Amino acid sequence: MNTEGDKPLKVAVLGCGVVGSQVVRLLGEQSGDLAARVGAPVEIAGVAVRRLDAPRDVDVPAGLLTTDALGLVTRGDIDVVVEVIGGIEPARSLILAALENGASVVTANKALLAEDGPTLYEAAEKAGRDLYYEAAVAGAIPIVRPLRESLAGDKVTRVLGIVNGTTNFILDKMDTQGSGFEEALEEAQALGYAEADPTADVEGFDAAAKAAILASLAFHSRVTAADVHREGISDVTSGDVRSATDMGCVVKLLAIAELNATESGEEAVSVRVHPAMIPRSHPLASVREAYNAVFVESEAAGQLMFYGPGAGGAPTASAVLGDLVSVARNHRQGTRGVGESAYADRAVLPMGETRTRYHVAIDVDDRAGVLAAVATAFATHDVSIQTVRQEGRGDDAQLVVVSHEATDAQLSATVEELRGMDTVREVTSVMRVEGTDE
Ligand SMILES: NC(=O)C1=CN([C@@H]2O[C@H](COP(=O)(O)OP(=O)(O)OC[C@H]3O[C@@H](n4cnc5c(N)ncnc54)[C@H](O)[C@@H]3O)[C@@H](O)[C@H]2O)C=CC1
Numbered sequence: 001m002n003t004e005g006d007k008p009l010k011v012a013v014l015g016c017g018v019v020g021s022q023v024v025r026l027l028g029e030q031s032g033d034l035a036a037r038v039g040a041p042v043e044i045a046g047v048a049v050r051r052l053d054a055p056r057d058v059d060v061p062a063g064l065l066t067t068d069a070l071g072l073v074t075r076g077d078i079d080v081v082v083e084v085i086g087g088i089e090p091a092r093s094l095i096l097a098a099l100e101n102g103a104s105v106v107t108a109n110k111a112l113l114a115e116d117g118p119t120l121y122e123a124a125e126k127a128g129r130d131l132y133y134e135a136a137v138a139g140a141i142p143i144v145r146p147l148r149e150s151l152a153g154d155k156v157t158r159v160l161g162i163v164n165g166t167t168n169f170i171l172d173k174m175d176t177q178g179s180g181f182e183e184a185l186e187e188a189q190a191l192g193y194a195e196a197d198p199t200a201d202v203e204g205f206d207a208a209a210k211a212a213i214l215a216s217l218a219f220h221s222r223v224t225a226a227d228v229h230r231e232g233i234s235d236v237t238s239g240d241v242r243s244a245t246d247m248g249c250v251v252k253l254l255a256i257a258e259l260n261a262t263e264s265g266e267e268a269v270s271v272r273v274h275p276a277m278i279p280r281s282h283p284l285a286s287v288r289e290a291y292n293a294v295f296v297e298s299e300a301a302g303q304l305m306f307y308g309p310g311a312g313g314a315p316t317a318s319a320v321l322g323d324l325v326s327v328a329r330n331h332r333q334g335t336r337g338v339g340e341s342a343y344a345d346r347a348v349l350p351m352g353e354t355r356t357r358y359h360v361a362i363d364v365d366d367r368a369g370v371l372a373a374v375a376t377a378f379a380t381h382d383v384s385i386q387t388v389r390q391e392g393r394g395d396d397a398q399l400v401v402v403s404h405e406a407t408d409a410q411l412s413a414t415v416e417e418l419r420g421m422d423t424v425r426e427v428t429s430v431m432r433v434e435g436t437d438e
């Protein structure tokens, strides 16, 4: 570790793809400003790539390129390793080797942090080095640092986020242009937002990883991707989107982490990713196209909104470089930044015990007693109805019921019962409603 004079700080970059190439570009273009901000030159010591001759979006001097990532991080003179390879292995082994060899780590790897964050934190702690990851959640948007530091004196009660650009783009097109799901997905792919295999985006895996990281930070507990209830947007229909519009809402894929009371009255963490209707007046409703936003509620500060580009090479590299400067300053001063904070050790609430509201659209025969039968199904499971609207269509009718808050188990049992009723032709739309004051 360099602490003396203005000895250059040596940085190894692992991966030179969408994000890595922009990190390398910015390190070159902004070297003067970075040196001034850190107090010493920041020098690229090596860039690990999979293929030396692959085309890339930045010119890297041949002498810096290597296919031996492990050799680079263990060579003994590296101060900071920037991991932008992604995935679980070899990223995890490389990060652990970097820490063991005395380097601090900056990573954008949400999948790894959400799967095995504690192993990385413990290794950083043991090595006395930093592990920073602002880019891993909502790209360029500062949200990790605000939760780790700015709000460290407050009690966060809820985090609601739009943390996946691809799915927000698709839902926005369905809402504003009446596009179908497949059509909107093709557009997202053509614009380069979605992955070649967009499953991680569309099925909510990417958002679930980010939700786990947000929940861990907000509630000072260890939450992993496996703890997150996850539903994607592939089943969201144009009918759901129209239904949302009819009730003054918009459909968004939300990552939600909140404190809920358990049956025994203790505080537990509810963490989930699913499509939900939110009122158009909610700040998250105005998040358009591929943008991200995170809405935080805390006891003292109240409501805070963090908004900006959540994906893309340059925006993500901005967050990586911000971390790099912080870590470099820590190195220069011989200190460490904030480490893991998991002291609260709160349990994760099972999804069935999470309290939420449902919007249910039901096709029924338009005849006497049907409304009463539907209301009885809700009452049987102790779910209180907030509003009910009927749209008649000859002999057919559609009932749109919005419930008050109940447990997810009560609500899903109600929907199951509705589906089995003779008077119900079809339950055409079921969606949770979030972001409302009950
Ligand atoms: N692209 C984005 O908008 C965002 C990406 N991230 C995260 O940033 C990380 C990087 O993502 P991208 O740059 O988009 O991915 P990418 O696939 O464009 O780049 C990864 C690069 O790593 C290289 N690589 C793979 N194995 C390697 C190895 N063993 N040694 C050296 N290089 C190796 C690949 O050849 C590829 O060029 C991931 O963790 C991702 O989740 C986070 C926020 C936004």
Ligand SMILES: N[C@@H](CC=O)C(=O)O
Pocket: 139, 163, 164, 165, 166, 167, 193, 194, 195, 201, 206, 310, 311, 312
């Ligand atoms: N595929 C992700 C990229 C960043 O995490 C997204 O669409 O948001």
Ligand code: NA
Pocket: 134, 135, 136, 137, 138, 139, 140, 141, 142, 143, 144, 319
């Ligand atoms: Na961020």
